[in-house]
Amino acid sequence: FRITHSLGGGTGAGMGTLLIRKIREEFPDRMMATFSVLPSPKVSDTVVEPYNATLSIHQLVENSDATFCIDNEALYDICMRTLKLSNPSYGDLNHLVSAVMSGVTPCLRFPGQLNSDLRKLAVNMV
Known part of the structure; x- marks a missing residue:
């Protein structure tokens, strides 16, 4: 599974991590990668974005096999x-x-021996 969400808002942080947890419960043997957009104080529009992100990180650590963090300010x-x-x-x-997603996942979309699936990609990144 590949999930894209933002960690600053309530829907991406709360509902997104709930969805990730439920997918992990239903499919524990499947690999899951997330592309998570992290909030930034420079471009933030709400004061609770850091709290949403902080509370969501725990769920990502517990339930995601690979998380690609994308900085909103960048x-x-x-x-x-x-x-x-x-x-x-x-x-x-x-x-x-x-x-970014296209650049990270060509090994999953095209044939090859190195990193031919998400599990091998995660193992080779460590």
Whole structure:
């Protein structure tokens, strides 16, 4: 399983980690990877984002086999500095996240001997 969610909001942090826990209970032998967007104080719009993220990290440690952390502030910096976008939209940020996911998972999508499944990828990363 591959799950993408944000750890700053209530839906991605609370409902997302609940979903991860339920999937782990139903399919304990399956590998699970998450792409988790972490909140940043520079681009935060609510004061509870750090609390949501802190409380969600425990569930990720317990129930996810691989977690790829994506910094929200870094996404904005890439859009502004590299892509020269003065006011990046969620579509721009989502495009960057999809590029990260695409760059991390080619070994799962194309044939090859190294890292041919998520379990081998997780073992070779350690």
